[in-house]
């Protein structure tokens with residue numbers, strides 16, 4: 001007997017506790033159960049297909065089941081699938097490390113983990129140990145995982161007080177900024193200010209610079225609006241970190257292995273001291289890494305800083321990461337050029353389509369491999385504040401109608417572009433988007 005989505009949902013309600021990752025609200029539909037996926041299509045248990053433009057919120061840069069990626073993972077599954085922590089190294093650790101060090105400007109040493117959330121925490125520890133200072137400075141609209149000390153918190157607008165984030169329940173960009181059960185002291189070793197605002201940063205550093213261990217940021221604000229850094233901003237941050245003796249980390253969990261082989265730091269020519277990787281690094285298996293300066297990373301080799309984990313150096317993840325790297329490096333970066341071509345085509349087609357259906361406020365921006373979709377009359381937005389004027393109701397409706405028309409796009413109104421999407425998938429995706437724009441309520 002084959003089960004329908006409704007059958008599975010009824011069974012799920014008795015044993016599960018909601019969506020797999022509940023940072024964003026679930027779609028207001030009965031749950032859909034995926035049975036299999038191939039290329040850029042996901043098929044549900046009733047046989048309906050969805051074009052996948054969410055790509056697991058970033059990792060699946062080659063879509064589902066790319067043959068060379070599968071072969072690399074299968075070969076490793078036969079050879080040595082499980083990690084051997086503290087007993088043996090695997091040659092894969094070296095092979096991947098050599099690749100990362102060759103491509104990533106800040107990478108002199110690397111250390112592997114399993115998730116972005118986890119490696120971000122390791123960076124916090126490294127920076128505090130290296131500087132012997134207590135505070136981490138992070139920014140509004142950036143996401144660094146679900147742990148107590150990085151989840152949301154809003155900016156304290158009273159400039160006379162130390163800028164600890166305030167734990168105020170709510171959402172930003174549709175994602176929760178707070179959680180019940182957070183430690184009452186989790187936000188007290190943090191500072192939080194506006195990103196892309198060099199003056200705000202200078203102000204805080206003048207007052208508290210000698211207490212700050214680390215400035216941690218997404219170099220492109222992929223988690224909120226796909227906002228780029230203002231021209232010169234990253235350079236200013238680098239300069240200020242040097243002046244105040246602060247460690248700079250770029251959280252490249254989304255930008256890494258997506259915007260360039262060397263990540264956003266390669267694109268902008270600004271080299272942080274440390275960088276975190278997850279998502280696309282292994283193109284669909286759990287894997288993560290920290291890369292950075294040898295003198296900081298050395299704290300791990302001499303065990304002053306503990307970076308433990310039973311599944312660190314997960315061989316299947318490393319095999320997937322090596323295969324991913326080689327696919328991306330092939331033919332002098334052909335995959336990246338293909339992403340650019342597909343992304344430009346999508347952007348142009350979506351803009352034309354929106355206008356032809358009377359939506360003259362479609363707003364698209366984002367780095368290579370990611371398109372943020374909103375409804376706002378502006379050419380560019382550099383911050384969450386600049387996106388405030390967007391039509392949130394239509395943004396929400398857009399994602400819902402997309403799902404209804406068989407287009408799976410990411411929470412936070414994001415479309416992820418892969419360099420392996422077929423012409424047929426692109427044509428079909430655009431035909432479905434056309435129906436979405438036809439159904440979407442018109443601007444007021």
Ligand SMILES: Cc1ncc(COP(=O)(O)O)c(C=O)c1O
Pocket residue numbers: 057114115116117118120143144145146218223251252253254278279
């Ligand atoms: C920039 C960034 N850092 C960290 C994380 C956390 O990674 P994970 O979900 O693998 O724990 C994410 C996840 O979306 C992210 O986008």
